[in-house]
Amino acid sequence: MRSIAIIAGGVFRDSIRDRIGYGLVFFSIMLMASSFLLAQLTAGQDVKIIKDLGLAAASGIGLFIATFFGIGLVTKEVERRSIYSVLSKPVTRTQFVIGKYLGLVLTLLINLSIMVAAFYAVLWYLDLTTVSSAKTAWEAPAMDPQMLKAFALIGVELMLITATAIFFSTFSSPFLSVALTFAVYVVGHFGEDLKNLNSIVKSMVLPFVAKGVYYVMPNLSALDVKSAVVHGLPVSGTSMLLATGSCLLYIATLLVGSVLIFSRRDLK
């Protein structure tokens, strides 16, 4: 357990030193702040646009960090051959993979928390500068705590993407790992289309295969409640728990898979 914590701490320290991570979070915060300008271009809906942009920025930047940093966790160590010095210590490959994963998840969650704080600061300013008569048109209050549900599920999604990135990076090249991770993200959001493919195509086999893919792949659209919270629609705790539970199972599966593949890998 201590070895895992040390490796996770190392990943976290590396990510703090890494200026790209800072840059991305800063970019996301600037995007949220600039949403004020974007909202001026349209007929009202300023609060909706600010919320949409904030949630999309947090999700998109998080996806980028989870994918690219997640892939680098194992491959960089192998390429630099620094893995030999790590594994020469009393650290198993299982501890190495789990530690790396937890370190990046910790970084992502802290980044996400910073983005949440910036997001609410922007909305607080909007709330402060908007006359109360205009607020009656809002579907949900600017500082609606319901939006934390969307951020929580973005966090779960990023945890899953990180696990996916690590899984692919244990056996394929960095480029292919990026492509495969993005493919999982896209397919994960196509759940309903895959399930109902039989209503679009005439083939007998394709819908069967698609349905199989639908059940094997994680359903990421279940984690997407961004639109619902922005419109002030209810998001049930049960559906959140079910979606999170399902994702945790996928994360566990991917990590076990990563450990199995990485343990059998010849690093010479």
Next chain:
Amino acid sequence: MGTKPVKHSGFLWVALVVLLVSATGSQVVLEGKLQRPALLPGVQWVQSPGLMRRVAVGFNAIWADIYWIRAVQYYGDTKLSVDGKKNYDQLYPLLDITTSLDPYFSIAYRFGSILLSEGYPNGPGQADQAITLLEKGIRETPNRWQYYHDAGFVKYWWTRDAQAAADWFLKGAKLPGAPNWLEPLAATVLAEHGEREASRELWVQLAATAEHDWIRKAAERGLKQLDAEAHIEILEGLAQKFYDTYGRFPNGWGDLTGIKWLRRIPVDPAGQFYVLDPVTGTVNVSPRSPLYPLRSRTR
């Protein structure tokens, strides 16, 4: 040997400033001298709402915002263009994609239907598309009485179908949370000789229930247009009286102010002079007026 930091002389700093000033200067020189390519008409690469919804993977709401901004900008650009043949063809596809990406985008249905039904040249004058858009909103959120109200409004104001308008109002009145004035509104639009009163009532209610300033301003403009129509009725009556007295229509407002039938040259509620046609004796708002064109004059 290149591993230690080097302190550059002041020369490089001066060079940096000079180069920056020169580069900025070159931009000023270039400005206006470059041949600008002709503006191409806007092209909407993705026409299918279904395809756009799939392409957006997880970022549907932000794409809906982008398409809504595009729709509003497209409408505004087209309306303000000096082109004699204003083309609003892309407005409905843009609104269709917006509402497919975010099916709960209330303002896109409500304000979109106002934009679509607005008479040419201020809008495409596509009342049927406005109804289609509102019907789509009703399919997504069946309990929003506002969509029924807006559909009734479009039917009454733009297609002059009082029966269809009343049907929409009655359907909306049955929904939970619908205001108590919606059902009487159906009776008002069906009442004979009550057209202007009904129209006024519709605009007043639209302004009162507007969720946004833009809709409220559109309603206020509608009310001013009704006032202008009432003025025009009186002014045309005066022109006809002039004809009966002098055997010709007045050449201008001066003829009427000269004989004290009018105290001053009449202006519409937006502050622009009314236009009098000396041949037919008809009166209209000026094409420069924000109230132009009046619905009664475009029939």
